[in-house]
Amino acid sequence: MQVSTDGPDAALFLAVRVLDHDGVEVTSTGAIASEQVLISGWLRLSYRKTDPTRSLRWRPWRTHDKLRPVKPGxxxxxEVEIWPTGIDLPTGYAPGADHLRTRLRPQILHCIWVK
Known part of the structure; x- marks a missing residue:
């Protein structure tokens, strides 16, 4: 994923949601909230440095040894880790990815999804 922000740092909150056949979000009851997304992940943009020798395709390994400030714009x-999960979806339902707005920093966040 490619991300840009208008500030020196940003907090990324990503979610995988379940959408029904009409595109309406289907939430579930979980341990934290009565209506929650399927699974989520988060990352402080300045902590994006990874160790390629310890990272797996589905799990980036953070070094936490050096901040990588962002140049605005x-x-x-x-790479944001989203923990593996499993769910049996009814016919016509589909997973959908999203970024969550944060109340911590009201910076504008632009996300471009890449494969």
Whole structure:
């Protein structure tokens, strides 16, 4: 994923949601909230540095040894870990990815999804 922000840092909150056949979100009851997304992940953009020798395709390994500040308006590649999960979806239902707005920092966040 490529991300740009108008500030020196940003908090990314990503979610995988379940959508029914009409595109309406289907929530579930979980341990934290009565209506929650299927699964989520988060990352402080300045902590995006990973160790490629310890990272797995589905799990980036953070080094936490050096902050990588962001130049406002510049696109940065990021890998956000979203924990594996499983669900049996009815016919016509589909997973959908999304970024969640944060109340922590009201910066504008632009996400471009790449494969």
């Amino acid at each position: 510049t696109s940065s590649p990021v």
